[in-house]
Amino acid sequence: NAGVTQTPKFQVLKTGQSMTLQCAQDMNHEYMSWYRQDPGMGLRLIHYSVGAGITDQGEVPNGYNVSRSTTEDFPLRLLSAAPSQTSVYFCASTRRGAFSYEQYFGPGTRLTVT
Amino acid sequence: GEDVEQSLFLSVREGDSSVINCTYTDSSSTYLYWYKQEPGAGLQLLTYIFSNMDMKQDQRLTVLLNKKDKHLSLRIADTQTGDSAIYFCAESYGNKLVFGAGTILRVKS
Secondary structure: OEEEEEEEEEEEEEEOOOEEEEEEOOOOEEEEEEEEEEEOOEEEEEEEEEOOOOOOOOOOOEEEEEEEOOOOEEEEOOOOOOOOOEEEEEEEEEEOOOOOEEEOOOOOOEEEEE | OOOOOOOOOEEOOOOOEEEEEEEEOOOOOOEEEEEEEEOOOEEEEEEEEEEEEOOOEEEOOEEEEEOOEEEEEEEEEOOHHHHHHHEEEEEEEEEEEEEHHHHHHHEOO
16 A cells, blocks of 8 residues: 555745645545644644545635545645745545544645745 | 644653653543654654543553543653654544644754
């Protein structure tokens, strides 16, 4: 299993540009999430999905769109990048077992918006 | 709302024990977690504890949970230089995890 993969690893955008951060998992997990990590603020949830075709907003959804057409993929779209979106983005997927609840994280995408 | 607080920095000598502390607000959390993040990497789940437990031990790691004070701690015995990382406490909140800001652990040799 590759686990959770994210592309690209690094990206620089100009203000107003759009892009899609890709996330894929091969563990057949129902739940997938996107977080952003900023210094001194921990991880904050942007959007999440509890299954194909179902998405919901997290703590900081503004400026981001998601879709979940398949179980495996959960892309995050920035429609018009702003410097405030400079951050490290982590995708995660989750299995819900009988006695555990774990999230598997991807390696992250470091995004800089100039 | 839910909130998770951690101290920002801890420095220990190699071989000593490290204790990282966390407080949380949601008393209905089912599980509480500790994650480790090494430089340039994603988060790795270290351990978790079910909310009806007081303690969980896993090799060098000991998790203590004080439900009355909503206080969670992670003790690392015989801390090594490879333990230098950022440690995140998290609580489950419905389908979501709420993370603290992370504690930077620096191990001096």
